[in-house]
Amino acid sequence: MITLKGMTWSHPRGYDPMVACSQDWLEKTGVSITWDKRSLQDFESYPVEELARNYDLIVIDHPHVGQITAENCLAPLDEEGREAAFAALAKGTVGASFPSYNWQGRQWAFPIDAATQVQAWRPDRMAAAPEQWQDVVALAKAGEVLLPLRSPHSLMCLFTLAGQLGRPCSVDRGGQFVDREIGTQAIEMIRELAGLIDPLCVTMDPIAVLDRMAENGSRYSLAPLIYGYVNYTLQGFLPHRIAFADIPLAGSNAPVGSALGGTGIAVSAFSANRQAAIDFAYWIASGDVQAGPYWQSGGQPGHAAGWEDDGANEATLSFYRNTRKTLEGAWLRPRHDGYMPFQEAASQRINQAVMGAERAVVAIDDLNQLFEKSFL
Incomplete structure (x- = not known):
């Protein structure tokens, strides 16, 4: 059995959907993923390179991309042979969430949580x-x-x-x-x-x-x-x-x-099971998962399918419909090293x-x- 280690942030919105979706992934593929979590303050400041040396999957925020590119600690996700799946994820962006993880022509994470x-x-x-x-x-x-x-x-x-x-x-x-x-x-x-x-x-x-x-x-x-x-x-x-x-x-x-805020799922360049980790990243960021088990287990989707889901809006006082204009007009922060x-x-x-x-x-x-x- 392949077992992956993941690191996310310590809040039900950041942790619960990763655990729930990983259980679905285990049943679907036989690949097991265990998740650790760090405080919100650590999430915004902790060195990604150090995390990448200890985890296969890392939840990051986009202002880190310049630094992590210079450190060569993450694996690019725009892989040959996955063009259709990649295009579908790009098309499902809410505001600048998807391009926020693109730096120097490569995609370093997929949005799984959109916020501003x-x-x-x-x-x-x-x-x-x-x-x-x-x-x-x-x-x-x-x-x-x-x-x-x-x-x-x-x-x-x-x-x-x-x-x-x-x-x-x-x-x-x-x-x-x-x-x-x-x-x-x-x-x-x-x-x-x-x-x-x-x-x-x-x-x-x-x-x-x-x-x-x-x-x-x-x-x-x-x-x-x-x-x-x-x-x-x-x-x-x-x-x-x-x-x-x-x-x-x-x-x-x-x-x-x-x-713009939010988080993305990234894969360590040092992972011994890099391909298995990338497979999970594509899956959890997809519209079907984001509009289903991801939000249903307490997540805040990064894919438009989740933001447009009637059930998600009915359960949340129309959170997604009532903030969508702001997110679509959000400003992308600096991301340089x-x-x-x-x-x-x-x-x-x-x-x-x-x-x-x-x-x-x-x-x-x-x-x-x-x-x-x-x-x-």
């Missing part, structure tokens, strides 16, 4: 999510808003607001990373909210915010910029269900510019600015310098 910054809101406390940013500020003044600002989420908020304000951040070397005028405006918008919400938000990631929103006795009704987590829409997951909607408009007339350390440093610099009283433009100048150095 959207809005989270309590349908038992509000009639609808706000459509305009000024309405978010009003709710914050009433004490009903939380915003995850723990690294890297303060930077993700800057990315999303810059896109909404009409001048997305740059992904290329040379020139300004973020426009000084738009960046200053975005920092001030985050600072205004930060001054109105619980100061502990600077230590909170999306999971911590959503857990707090959903608990009994919670006073919080809204998180205006937060990565969607479909599990919180499910009946019985936590005491109160949370619904999700497109991002509030803050300059654009459409929900564009949200910082050197971006990941920049992401951490930039997030810390933004939090220093929004929690203090310095001129926002000073922080923007520092971010531009940090980004240029990230290519060196």
Whole structure:
């Protein structure tokens, strides 16, 4: 029997569907897969090369692709002889999820989870999510808003607001990373909210915010910029269900510019059973699996078939239909080798600015310098 080892992230959305689908795969093929999990913070920062030396299958996020390509630690998935299956996966992309794992002409992972910054809101406390940013500020003044600002989420908020304000951040070397005028405006918008919400938000990631929103006795009704987590829409997951909607408009007339997230399934270049691992990657990313056992076991599909499935939407307060516009208009982050350390440093610099009283433009100048150095 072939036995593969996989590493994913520690949340029901990241772990449960991998275990459930692997059981189906075992029954289908006789190939066994065991899964370990790491924290969300480790998921965003842990060296992929080290994981690749210990696991056959690794769930990654797309900003790592420049680094992992330089390290030669993952196997490309665009194999000769699989052109039809590859094209079907590409066609099933939601927004830029599929191309986000393509770097230097090769495909390093397949999307199995599609996400971007959207809005989270309590349908038992509000009639609808706000459509305009000024309405978010009003709710914050009433004490009903939380915003995850723990690294890297303060930077993700800057990315999303810059896109909404009409001048997305740059992904290329040379020139300004973020426009000084738009960046200053975005920092001030985050600072205004930060001054109105619980100061502990600077230590909170999306999971911590959503857990707090959903608990009994919670006073919080809204998180205006937060990565969607479909599990919180499910009946019985936590005491109160949370619904999700497109991002509030803050300059654009459409929900564009949200910082793309999600995860992909990758195969270690060091795997002794590389072909078996690649077979599983193609299968779990396929439309039939994503629109069936994957979402049914608590996953958030990365394939359009899952997002369009009636059962998936009925079970989740129409999570997929109500956030699809934002995901289709999402912005693809930088992915070059050197971006990941920049992401951490930039997030810390933004939090220093929004929690203090310095001129926002000073922080923007520092971010531009940090980004240029990230290519060196």
